[in-house]
Amino acid sequence: MTDLLTTSPSGAERTTVGDDRLFPVDAHTRGLARDLYESVADLPIISPHGHVPAALLRKDHPFEDPTELLLSSDHYVTRLLHANGVSYDDLRPADGRPAGRRAWDLLAAHWHEFAGTASGYWLERTFEQVFGLTEELGSDSAGRLYTAIESRLAEPAFRPRALFDAFRIDVLATTDDPLDDLADHAALRDDASFRGRVLPTFRPDRYLDPESPSFAADVARLHEATGAPMTFAGYRAALEARRAYFIDHGAVSADHGIADLLVVDLGDQAAAFYDRAVGGSLSSGEARAFRGHMLLEMGRMSARDGLVMTIHPGVRRNHSSATFERFGADTGNDIPITTRFTDEIRPLLEEIGLLPDVHLVLFSVDETVYSREIAPLAGFYPSVYIGAPWWFLDAPDAGLRFRSAVTETAGFYRHSGFIDDTRAFLSIPARHDMSRRLDASFLARLVVEGRVRPAAARRIIHDLTDTMPREVFKL
Incomplete structure (x- = not known):
């Protein structure tokens, strides 16, 4: 960002590039980390996987409620409040009413419980970077901060498109249902006044899982939308048709979120499993096998149509x-x-795995698997890339553990680049800034230890920030 970051509401000059947050403690390594970070601090943001809806940018309506924007929609924040005794009735009312000042005051009262957490760090950085607010949140400051944020949200500079530009977002990928008409994406693409790329992502989970409560209805809608017959061959053709539609609208990847990873080749049995899946008569074990077969089918389709295949099991x-x-x-x-x-x-x-132009990005929330399995796989298969630490692991200490876990086996160039994976639009700069600082810190240590030359470190941090996400996601 530029002007939004330079002054606080009082007019005092402040800088984000010059601070040493997340850098090593010893002065020499810290100085090297600062230099590395500053070399990439102003590079554009590339966000190839996230959950900010395209409609937010197409409509470009002003944000109205600080609580809904910064608290209620961010489950990183609400989950910890809930753990500390706050009722969801006060944070996300079931009747759809805005949570309002009551929820904000609860966040302020519990703010001390966020010390040391990634969500606390991101939110505090968002207060500073986006709103220029440096006063610490607490019960005595809650009203002042709420009023200050509310007043800024009324300004043209704080509408979604203006912030998109101020955040220097070059690419933003959304996550979309296969039957979405992608009208919002098309409108943004055709709008000459909008800069940047907003790309859809094909997310077919509910159409591949016979244990999903809506599976039969979803599959019926899929067949109806594509005109494909209600057979297994028609089912595959319908999925391929929707993938092609997404590609025509700019999609570069297909995303697969599954509880447990299993790939199975059912062969000729797949058609019978499909018929029973639609009829709701598969056992739990058979449903798992069908999911495993469809994951294989999705991989086969990626090998044909070129969509990057991202897989994130384990939740x-x-x-x-x-x-x-x-x-x-x-x-x-x-x-x-x-x-x-x-x-x-x-x-x-x-x-x-050995086919040219196939890209598989593997994520995990089980950090033990990065060094034990994912890095060795990425260190052999040219198709496999290590997905960035995400969800519970996209945090300062976990991020540094991740770098140590994978680099010695697979190096820096088998990596996806940072993935913010967020619904919280305003937190995107803070998350990417955190990643750049962590990479700078890790590389600075390797330089001091004589394991990486300074010139190589400068190239690596640039490639991790910009080159690798563009290459891995075929941007």
Whole structure:
């Protein structure tokens, strides 16, 4: 950002590039980290996977409520408040009413409980970077900060498109249902006044999982929308048709979020499994096998149509049934589970792992798997890239552990680049800035230890920030 970052509301000069947050403690290494960071601090943001809707930018309506913008929609924040005794009724009212000042005051009262957390760091940086507010949030300052943010949101410079430009976002990928008409994306693409690229991402999970409550209805809608017959061959053709539609609208990747990773080749049995899946008669084990087969089918399609295939298993969704039933999904009660890749993904790699122009990006919330399995896979297969630490691991200490876990095996050039994976639009700069600072810190240590030459470190941090995400996601 430029002018939004230079002054606080009082007019005092301040700088973001000159501060040493997240840099090493010793002065020499810290100085090297600062130099490396400053070499990439102003590069544009590339966000190839996230959840900000395209409609936000197409409509360009002013943000109205600081609570809805910064708190209620951010499950990183609401989950920790809930853990510390705050009711979701006060944070995300089930009747759809705005949470308002009541929720903001609760955040302020509990702000001390966010010390040391990634969500606390991002939110504080957002206050500073976007709104120029340096006063610490607390019960005594809650009203002043709320009023200050509310007044800034009324300014033209704080509308979504203006912030998109101020954040220096070059590419922003959304996450979209396969039957979305992508009208918002088309409108942005055809709008000469809008700079930047907003790309859809094909997310077919609910159409591939027979245990999804809406599977039969979703598949019926898929067939109806494409005119494909209600057969397994028609089902595959319908999915391919929607992938082609997404590609025509700028998509570069297909995203797959699954609880447990399994790839299975059902062969000729797949058609019978499909018929029973639509009829709701598969056992749990058979449903898992069908999901595994469809993951293989999605890989085969990526090998044909060129969409980057991102896979992120290892999260038990909606762990609290009561919370899900009352407040719905994405309320912060998704919990990581143990994940394995080596044997589970082998059938997919046996088919497409050595094919040219196939890109598979593997993510995990189980950080033990990065050094044990993902980095070794990426260190051999030219198709496999290491997905950035995400969700519970996109945090300062976890980010540095990740770099140590994967670099010695796979180096720096088998990496996806940073993935912000966020619904919180205003936090995007803080998250990318954090990643650049962590990479600078890690590289500075390697320079001091004589493991990387200074010139190589400068090239690496530029490539991690800009070159690699463009190459991996075929931008």
